Amino acid sequence: MNSRRTFLKQAGIAAAGALIIPSYACSAPNKIIGLQLYSLRLQLPKDVKGTIEKVAQAGYKEVETYGYSVKDKFWGLDPKSFKSLLKDNGLTAPSGHYGMDKFITDGNQDELKSYIEAAKIIDSEFITVPYLGDSLRKTPDDYKKVAARLNEAATLCKASGLKLAYHNHNFEFEKHGDVTGYEIMLKETDPNLVQFELDLYWVVRSGNDPAKLFAAHPGRFPMWHVKDMDKANNTINTEVGSGTINFKDIYSHAKEAGLKHFIVEQENFSLDPYVSIKQSADYIKKNIL
Numbered sequence: 538m539n540s541r542r543t544f545l546k547q548a549g550i551a552a553a554g555a556l557i558i559p560s561y562a563c564s565a566p567n568k569i570i571g572l573q574l575y576s577l578r579l580q581l582p583k584d585v586k587g588t589i590e591k592v593a594q595a596g597y598k599e600v601e602t603y604g605y606s607v608k609d610k611f612w613g614l615d616p617k618s619f620k621s622l623l624k625d626n627g628l629t630a631p632s633g634h635y636g637m638d639k640f641i642t643d644g645n646q647d648e649l650k651s652y653i654e655a656a657k658i659i660d661s662e663f664i665t666v667p668y669l670g671d672s673l674r675k676t677p678d679d680y681k682k683v684a685a686r687l688n689e690a691a692t693l694c695k696a697s698g699l700k701l702a703y704h705n706h707n708f709e710f711e712k713h714g715d716v717t718g719y720e721i722m723l724k725e726t727d728p729n730l731v732q733f734e735l736d737l738y739w740v741v742r743s744g745n746d747p748a749k750l751f752a753a754h755p756g757r758f759p760m761w762h763v764k765d766m767d768k769a770n771n772t773i774n775t776e777v778g779s780g781t782i783n784f785k786d787i788y789s790h791a792k793e794a795g796l797k798h799f800i801v802e803q804e805n806f807s808l809d810p811y812v813s814i815k816q817s818a819d820y821i822k823k824n825i826l
Contacts, residue, residue, distance in 0.1 A: 568826045569598045569599055569798075569799070570596065570597055570598065570599070570799055570800075570801060570818050570821055570822065570826070571597060571598070571599030571600060571601055571631070571632075571798055571799065571800040571801065572592055572595075572597045572599070572600050572601070572800065572801050572802070572814060572818075573600075573601040573603065573634070573762060573800050573801065573802035574588075574592075574600050574601060574602055574603055575603045575604075575634070575802060575804070576801070576802050576803045576804070576810065576814060577592070577810060577814075578603075578604075579810075580810065581612045582612055582613075585611070585612040585613065585614060585619075585622070586622060589622055589623065589626055589628065590626055591811050592626070592628070592814070593626040593627055593628055594815075595811060595814045595815035595818055596815060596818040596819065596822065597628065597801075597814070597818060598627065598628060598629070599628065599629050599630065599631055599798065599800070600623070600628055600629075600630050601630065601631070601632045601633060601634065601665070601798075601800050602619075602630055602632075602633035602634065602659075602661075603633065603634040603667065604634070604636075605633060605635060605652065605655050606651075607651050610655075611655075611659075616654075616655045616658035616659050617658055619659055620658060620659045620660065623659070629660065630659050630660070630661050631661055631662045631663060631797075631798055632661060632662065632663035632664075632665050632702065632734070632760060632798065632800075633652075633655075633656055633659075633661055633663070633664060633665065634665050634666075634667035634704065635649075635652040635656075635664050635665070635666070635667070636667065636668070637649070637666045637686075637690065638668075638669065638670045638673060640686060640690060641669070641673055641682070641683055641686040642673065644686065644689070646693060649690055649693060650693070652664055653693065653694060653697045653699060656699055657697060657698070657699065661699065662699065662700055663699065663700050663701070663702045663732070663734075663759075663760065664690075664694055664699055664700070664701055664702070665701075665702040665703070665704050665734050665760070666687065666690075666701070666702070666703045666704060667704050668704070668706065669683060669708075669709075674708065674709075674718055676713065677713045677714070677716060677718075677721055679718075680713070680718040680721040680722055680725075681721060681725055683722060684721060684722045684724075684725030684726045684731075685725070687701060687703060687722070687726050687731045688725075688726055688727050688730060688731060691726075691727065691730035691731045692730060695730060700730075700732060701730065701731055701732070702731070702732045702733060702734045702759070702760060703722065703726075703731065703732075703733050703734065704733075704734040704736060704762065705719060705733070705734075705735065705736050705739055705740070706736065706739045707739045707740075707742055707743040709722070710739075710740070710743035710744070710745055723753075723754055723757070728754075728756075728757055732757055732758070732759050732760075732795075733754075733757050733758050733760075734758070734759075734760035734761070734762060734800075735747060735750065735758045735760070735761050735762070735794070736761075736762035736764075736802075737761055737762060737763055737764070737782060737784070737787060738762065738763075738764045738765070738766055738774065738782065739762075741766060741782050742766060742771055742772075747787050747790070747794075748786075748787065748790045751790045751793045751794040752790075752793065755793050755794070755795065756793075756794070756795035757794075757795060758794040758795055758796065759794075759795050759796060759797040759798065760796075760797065760798040760800060761794070761796060761798070761799055761800060762800055762801075762802045763777055763784060763799060763800060763801050763802070763817075763821070764777070764801065764802045764803050764804070765777045765778065765779055765780030765781070765782050765784075765817075766780045766781045766782050767780055767781075768780055768781055773804075773805050774802075774803045774804050774805055775803075775807070776803070776808070776813050776816045776817045776820070777801060777816075777817035777820050777821055778816075778817070778820035778821075778824060779816075779820075784821075784825050785824065785825055788825050788826075799821070799826065801814065801817045801818065801821070803817070
């Protein structure tokens with residue numbers, strides 16, 4: 538995860554809605570596949586239009602953004618232009634990753650308000666917190682402060698018709714005494730305001746079972762990050778269906794989780810990235826959804 542941490546810091550991201558918990562017992566999960574655009578972080582800055590076109594050609598109908606700032610926008614495109622690009626390619630962006638370390642640190646809402654404005658323009662549903670800097674998560678009290686800030690941010694999002702979610706890595710599952718940071722955040726955040734985007738790779742790699750989280754906190758996981766774990770090296774990703782994670786079994790709990798958005802992400806490639814993302818999409822359509 539060092540590459541992602543470095544990228545977030547270099548991008549300045551490290552300096553993020555009302556939601557009634559879904560009626561998981563009677564609602565069917567979305568059958569549409571999304572792609573976290575961070576997977577194509579090397580391609581996007583060079584050719585945002587061509588990259589988005591190829592995402593659509595690979596079989597995706599949704600994307601999740603990352604890295605937006607007032608200065609750099611969406612890879613140089615203002616939100617209205619980016620929305621038009623998505624529409625031209627039959628894509629929507631229900632969620633985006635927006636760096637929240639500054640807000641969590643000092644509560645200044647200016648950056649968050651700029652995120653809300655952009656997310657509204659591109660018709661997103663979620664503003665998603667992608668990461669927590671090391672200094673923000675050293676103790677249980679730190680995680681309680683994070684949770685309080687997430688509640689604050691979610692209240693602001695709600696006023697604009699948006700929802701807030703938190704995306705995990707593996708550090709949240711480290712024990713602080715007899716409790717994990719993730720348990721603290723789940724307990725201390727308002728379930729009607731703060732939802733969670735569960736990165737299945739990081740949950741499995743940390744030694745935890747996604748199904749147990751769904752059972753303990755039904756309806757709180759409307760988004761999943763789906764990336765497979767390499768058979769030979771569990772520290773790297775591989776194409777969905779080519780690794781060790783049993784996504785079919787996890788997906789059998791989709792309704793309990795409250796799943797709405799099934800989002801592929803891959804952070805390293807042994808294949809051409811566009812071949813890789815299409816292979817993952819094809820496998821998911823044929824074998825999971």
